[in-house]
Amino acid sequence: MSAAAGMVTGAKVWKFPGGLKLNGHKTLSATSAIEDAPIPAYLILPLAQHIGAAAKPVVEVGDQVYKGQTIAAPDGFVSTPIHASSSGKVVAIEERPVAHPSGLSAMCIVIETDGLDTPLSTPELEAHPDYSELDPSHLRNLVRQAGVVGLGGAAFPSFIKLNPGPDAQVDALILNGAECEPYITCDQVLMREQADDIARGAQLIMHAVQATTCLIGVEDNKSESIAALNKAIDALDDRRIKVVVVPTRYPQGGEKQLVQALTGREVPSEGLPLDIGIVCHNVGTAATVWRAVTRAEPLISRVMTVTGGAIKQPRNFNVRIGTPVSELLALSGGTQGTPARLVMGGPMMGFALTSDAVPVVKATNCILATTEAETAPVEDAMPCIRCGECAEVCPAGLLPQQLYWHSRARDLDRAQEYKLFDCIECGCCAQVCPSHIPLVQFYRFAKTEIWEAERDKRKSNHARERHEFRQDRLDREEAEKKARLAAKKAALKKDTSAANPVAEAIARAKARKAETASGQPADPVADMIAQAKAKADGNKKIPEKPASTENSSSTDDPVAAAIARAKAKADQKKTDSAAPSDDPVAAAIARAKAKAAEKSDEKSDDPVAAAIAKAKARKAEQQSAPEEKPTADDDPVAAAIARAKAAAAAKKDGD
């Protein structure tokens, strides 16, 4: 840090390693003004819109909600609330397809809009036109309550980045207006049309993080935006804010790349810009933060681009969060034929959508519908020839080739040694690969594999702790029981010390004999039921467990006992027909199980077979009924089992 840590002036522009010159395709959508998209019939608001914890719904189905009302509250630290983007009625809180590369569904709040767009009568947030008196921590809370997340694409909760912590020294705030990815123009038009909000937002964030300088990085292909920003800054007469023009080079808009270009400082491996005294926000985020604090407007809409060769009228919209993509396609004049690819995000880092029913979320900066001609054909990957092109263009200075080999071999430790997690998935390496290897796919695969392994590790450590705790509890209970018994015995001894010891011994022997005669029940199920019966009869003294024949050494370990029981049961199942048990209750259970097995075996679409099975089941039920009757009356456990069985049978019949 110290090497390059001079003053951050913005007088010089550095170069980040690698990168590519790409065809921008920006004029498609950048020429027209931002248009307000109308209120859709239904708003679909996913509860999870950024990394971290999903929000928790605070409304119920049937509730009337108003524009700007909190409908889901944060749950945990890295979490932000979600607000209703318009007024209407909550019609569902359920799983809906969401914008995610997996195409999976996730929990969403669905609002049927009433078209009135009625705001809350008393806004939840308080407007603070003069924020200069406010404590930075108070500002952060306001930003959090307004649900503001980064609008650049990653949607990280902004309030966390507004909180550098007590020890951090922030030299400069950097606003990211580079927008390097082809086709996307939402930041470009936002800077052109709302430069004033952005500049004021910059002032506010500088106050929040106590920064002394602000640099706004804009690529040199956006001259109108640069002019508009300069004009807004002049109007504010704030010398601390400076627009820095950077060369148009992908991925100039990557956070680490822009920081390096503007300050010459390199963000450390797996570190944050804050580690080198920089805080970086998107220009759209700055405008949103300013409106949230001074006008009490929560994040319920954003500017985004609908573009691509397959779109009839590409343009930028101010869209309510939760608007389905299909509505936006229709608003843009529809598509020319079926688009070859429908992508959320840009052509380099976006992901293909499987359906246009998914809603726009806070992170959505672009919907791209490309024609066949625009879409790079998917070519068969050839073997890597170790040409090293990928390493030349990697903006993070990694060795994509090595990462590829180790990811492909599933050698995840080695991949991490080669700094897999510093990869920003920009796609430069795959773009230049002469063998057309889908390199980024391999890195994404490896990253999610590593995350899963980490989740599993956490879970197994947790399970170990719980198991050890349980073991301790059982040992303690056992010790307590022994102590109680010993105390009782001692008390008894005192009472009967006068009795004849010989007679006592004879009585004990007799008792033991009787016990063995009455039957060491061979059937472990019957044994368990007997125990349960004894318990149910209100007898506090649990009869001593007969030693299991299989695992006599570890009977006092309940887990081992459970395993032994399960094994015995499985064995019994196998020999069921050969040697029917003479315990009527056990027999009934076995019969019920056999029935269940039979049923599941015969689970077929054939109605005749199903009817036969049902009839058989009924017959079996009738046969078993008279046997059960006598025991059922006086045995509560058997009665309960019978009841449950009847309920299950009735349910299955009903199905």
Place this chain on the structure above:
Amino acid sequence: MLSAILSMAALAAAFGVALGYVSVRFKVEGDPLVDQIDAVLPQTQCGQCSFPGCRPYAQAIADGEAEINQCPPGGEAGVMALADLLGRDPLPLNPENGVAKEVKTVAVIDEDVCIGCTKCIQACPIDAILGAAKQMHTVIADECTGCDLCVEPCPVDCIDMVPIEDTTQTWKWPFPEADATEKAA
């Protein structure tokens, strides 16, 4: 000559004292190898390895009483990790201990059928089932390791092992399709 003998003897005595002191001062309680093996095991506590829990199995491996291929929940990856740790040759999973599950599962109690017998609670190795005698029971899904131990003791067969479905949080990118690169390798 004498000085050489004396100096060697003095050295030997000095090292002896130092080693003796160190062996007392830095005595290792327990067997660190068992801890390391236990850390690799998946902690389902399912008993499929024929030992009552993961730690007893780890102990058995450390004592040389068990092979490293008796843990189906750990799968091939688990065997590889154990082989790596212990410097042994990896073995295929022993089919006598069962087969690895293809998908992770979680126990679900059919609450309409449950009679409240507490048998599953006693069987659960990690206390992931809530309930009391004659009260309905339920599984704490987040804690359940999918060990199947509660299924057998249930007298009314109301516990099912249900596959855990992917969410957007747990979904994984698939391995890129095998193609020319794979063939060439």
